[in-house]
Amino acid sequence: MSFKIIVLAKQVPDTRNVGKDAMKADGTVNRAALPAIFNPEDLNALELALRIKDKLVDCEVIILTMGPFRAAEIIREAMYRGADRGYLITDRKFAGSDTLATSYTLSLAVKKLEPYNLILSGRQAIDGDTAQVGPQTAEKLNIPQITYAEEIIDVNSTHITVKRRLERGVEVVKSKLPVAVTVHSSAPACRQRVTKLLMKYKHSRTITELQNETKDYTELYSLRPYLQLEEWTVDDLHADVEKLGLSGSPTKVKKIENVVFQSKDSKVLTSSDADIDGLMKELLGSHVIG
Amino acid sequence: MNNIFVYCEITDDRTIADVSLELLSKGRKLAEELQVKLEAIVIGHDLKGIEKQIFPYGVDRVHIADDARLFPYTTLPHATLIIDLFAKEKPEVALFGATSVGRDIAPRIASAMRCGLTADCTSLEIGDHFENKTQTAYKNLLYQIRPAFGGNIIATIINPETRPQMATVREGVMKKEVYDDNYKGTVHKVDLSVLTEDDFVVEIIERHMEQSKVNIKNAQVIIAGGYGVGSRENFKLLYDLAEVLGAQVGASRAAVDAGFVEHERQIGQTGVTVRPKLYIACGISGAVQHRAGMDQSAQIISINTDINAPINHIADYSIIDNIADVLPKMIKYYKANSK
Ligand SMILES: Cc1cc2nc3c(=O)[nH]c(=O)nc-3n(C[C@H](O)[C@H](O)[C@H](O)COP(=O)(O)OP(=O)(O)OC[C@H]3O[C@@H](n4cnc5c(N)ncnc54)[C@H](O)[C@@H]3O)c2cc1C
Ligand SMILES: Cc1cc2nc3c(=O)[nH]c(=O)nc-3n(C[C@H](O)[C@H](O)[C@H](O)COP(=O)(O)OP(=O)(O)OC[C@H]3O[C@@H](n4cnc5c(N)ncnc54)[C@H](O)[C@@H]3O)c2cc1C
Numbered sequence: 341m342s343f344k345i346i347v348l349a350k351q352v353p354d355t356r357n358v359g360k361d362a363m364k365a366d367g368t369v370n371r372a373a374l375p376a377i378f379n380p381e382d383l384n385a386l387e388l389a390l391r392i393k394d395k396l397v398d399c400e401v402i403i404l405t406m407g408p409f410r411a412a413e414i415i416r417e418a419m420y421r422g423a424d425r426g427y428l429i430t431d432r433k434f435a436g437s438d439t440l441a442t443s444y445t446l447s448l449a450v451k452k453l454e455p456y457n458l459i460l461s462g463r464q465a466i467d468g469d470t471a472q473v474g475p476q477t478a479e480k481l482n483i484p485q486i487t488y489a490e491e492i493i494d495v496n497s498t499h500i501t502v503k504r505r506l507e508r509g510v511e512v513v514k515s516k517l518p519v520a521v522t523v524h525s526s527a528p529a530c531r532q533r534v535t536k537l538l539m540k541y542k543h544s545r546t547i548t549e550l551q552n553e554t555k556d557y558t559e560l561y562s563l564r565p566y567l568q569l570e571e572w573t574v575d576d577l578h579a580d581v582e583k584l585g586l587s588g589s590p591t592k593v594k595k596i597e598n599v600v601f602q603s604k605d606s607k608v609l610t611s612s613d614a615d616i617d618g619l620m621k622e623l624l625g626s627h628v629i630g
Numbered sequence: 631m632n633n634i635f636v637y638c639e640i641t642d643d644r645t646i647a648d649v650s651l652e653l654l655s656k657g658r659k660l661a662e663e664l665q666v667k668l669e670a671i672v673i674g675h676d677l678k679g680i681e682k683q684i685f686p687y688g689v690d691r692v693h694i695a696d697d698a699r700l701f702p703y704t705t706l707p708h709a710t711l712i713i714d715l716f717a718k719e720k721p722e723v724a725l726f727g728a729t730s731v732g733r734d735i736a737p738r739i740a741s742a743m744r745c746g747l748t749a750d751c752t753s754l755e756i757g758d759h760f761e762n763k764t765q766t767a768y769k770n771l772l773y774q775i776r777p778a779f780g781g782n783i784i785a786t787i788i789n790p791e792t793r794p795q796m797a798t799v800r801e802g803v804m805k806k807e808v809y810d811d812n813y814k815g816t817v818h819k820v821d822l823s824v825l826t827e828d829d830f831v832v833e834i835i836e837r838h839m840e841q842s843k844v845n846i847k848n849a850q851v852i853i854a855g856g857y858g859v860g861s862r863e864n865f866k867l868l869y870d871l872a873e874v875l876g877a878q879v880g881a882s883r884a885a886v887d888a889g890f891v892e893h894e895r896q897i898g899q900t901g902v903t904v905r906p907k908l909y910i911a912c913g914i915s916g917a918v919q920h921r922a923g924m925d926q927s928a929q930i931i932s933i934n935t936d937i938n939a940p941i942n943h944i945a946d947y948s949i950i951d952n953i954a955d956v957l958p959k960m961i962k963y964y965k966a967n968s969k
Contacts, residue, residue: 508841
């Protein structure tokens with residue numbers, strides 16, 4: 341029987357290189373100014389999935405991502421690196437989801453893909469930064485969870501053994517399958533694109549993307565159905581609309597502030613003997629040191 | 631009913647983790663503001679007398695689950711016990727450390743209770759809220775304040791409708807303060823009968839925990855070095871100054887990534903949060919992610935060749951010069967003038 345791995349992956353703005361134009365005047369984030377990337381730890385998760393696929397004879401790696409239309413980019417990116425197929429979960433009604441609503445939505449999509457053996461996700465997304473979606477999706481699916489995976493030591497049709505990276509140490513745990521595993525950045529980096537796969541999948545598109553293109557792909561797609569990336573909306577998931585998006589999100593953002601300096605009155609000194617001696621004298625005098 | 635709950639983590643030598651004591655200290659203050667009681671949860675094994683470590687923080691009631699299967703921590707049995715307890719006790723607020731354990735268990739519990747959870751808070755306050763859409767007024771909500779977007783924004787998050795209002799808080803963010811050494815609370819033994827075999831499907835095969843050798847979190851004086859220090863060898867100057875001052879050496883992530891110092895010394899959003907009496911930043915530019923872990927220091931001295939480095943904006947003294955010229959002089963003066 342085939343071994344099915346579902347990888348949850350998110351397209352995120354690259355918050356690691358935030359420039360001046362990244363914040364709008366009203367203090368909200370100008371997403372358009374930030375490049376959209378594959379969430380870094382989700383690439384680690386993809387690598388762990390592909391390593392299992394390398395080992396097992398019959399194994400399928402499926403990408404699930406929830407986001408706007410352009411998030412289809414990361415499905416293609418994953419397929420260039422070895423994933424078999426992917427689904428884009430997209431609908432206006434998902435907008436404003438907190439982690440609870442996100443996990444609910446993802447869990448419904450996972451259920452559509454049943455039976456599965458393993459769910460892999462990143463530990464944390466670099467925009468929301470919560471690390472909550474992995475454990476919450478596991479809870480919604482009523483399966484166990486293993487967080488902060490660094491290495492998959494062993495996997496067979498019924499069990500998995502995982503090395504976890506903790507703040508102050510490491511742990512090796514064994515669980516029965518299916519289980520949801522979140523992957524830490526200390527796991528191996530993801531392999532590069534494979535040229536053959538890039539050639540094979542570069543014309544893959546979702547329906548929405550096709551509608552926006554001028555070229556007619558009808559013939560190409562009837563010959564190569566694997567180029568069709570599937571889109572799932574609220575209707576496909578049979579979701580309870582009350583549990584989605586803003587209405588399904590118990591957390592509300594009351595206020596967002598741009599991080600600004602609270603400038604202090606800073607005294608500027610040099611390394612001259614007078615400056616350093618004066619400073620040290622003051623520190624000793626006020627008993628901050630000594 | 632409607633009290634404040636803190637999940638207490640325990641270490642291998644059966645002491646309550648610092649982060650949990652910090653949360654109890656904060657919980658005590660919130661309890662007073664809301665005029666409710668403070669309750670603690672401890673789950674583990676060999677916990678006889680553990681409540682003595684907890685009551686001085688002003689805890690009114692401690693829930694203890696003591697069983698060989700409950701230590702070391704695994705997610706499912708701890709989560710099952712807490713979900714059951716919360717269903718009965720209906721807490722108003724529930725706080726967890728933003729640690730390997732807290733960030734593993736809190737989302738699972740929040741999902742089961744269908745309540746909101748705010749990650750990695752750096753501040754918790756009580757406040758009101760008016761919802762324009764529904765014209766509803768809410769009193770005494772927990773304002774959960776946290777950085778997001780890689781530390782570039784600070785968001786205030788509220789959970790108007792769902793209870794408990796859940797949050798995780800990083801170690802070092804709140805201040806640990808004994809409330810009353812003679813404070814007396816009560817002990818409640820947690821009902822273990824809700825646990826089933828299914829809670830034990832994840833089994834720990836091997837475990838290596840390192841006691842952290844460096845303790846920068848509680849240091850009164852910190853000499854922190856950044857990428858500008860230049861090399862592992864140059865860090866020796868910082869250790870020299872730290873030794874004469876009785877200080878600890880900290881670092882920025884760039885210094886850690888460059889291999890100048892070990893990761894345990896990293897200060898900032900993805901490292902430790904510190905609040906010493908004196909913070910000397912050597913060759914650190916002062917990125918938001920770094921400042922997030924040190925801007926509560928009582929006094930800040932920056933040593934940086936670049937007068938425009940952002941760290942200078944939050945420094946009390948900015949020494950605009952080369953580290954190699956400044957540190958030896960500080961050491962020399964201190965040796966000559968301290969008793
Ligand atoms: C400023 C700000 C603060 C916020 N604070 C909170 C908060 O405190 N609590 C809260 O509940 N929500 C919060 N949110 C909302 C939260 O960011 C979103 O719910 C988001 O959809 C998921 O959370 P995350 O980005 O933190 O993901 P994480 O939980 O960090 O993601 C972990 C992993 O889950 C998977 N994953 C996450 N999202 C998706 C997706 N859309 N598709 C596929 N896989 C995915 C990925 O593998 C990812 O690596 C906040 C949002 C903002 C903008
Ligand atoms: C999600 C995320 C989390 C992060 N978490 C953290 C974190 O926890 N902690 C952290 O520190 N960073 C963190 N960072 C990284 C952070 O953004 C910065 O890259 C980092 O703090 C820079 O370190 P630095 O100041 O040492 O190096 P630089 O920015 O390179 O600064 C070096 C400074 O040294 C000065 N200098 C050079 N030579 C000398 C000399 N001879 N004498 C005096 N001064 C000199 C320069 O003028 C410069 O200001 C994080 C980043 C992201 C995206």
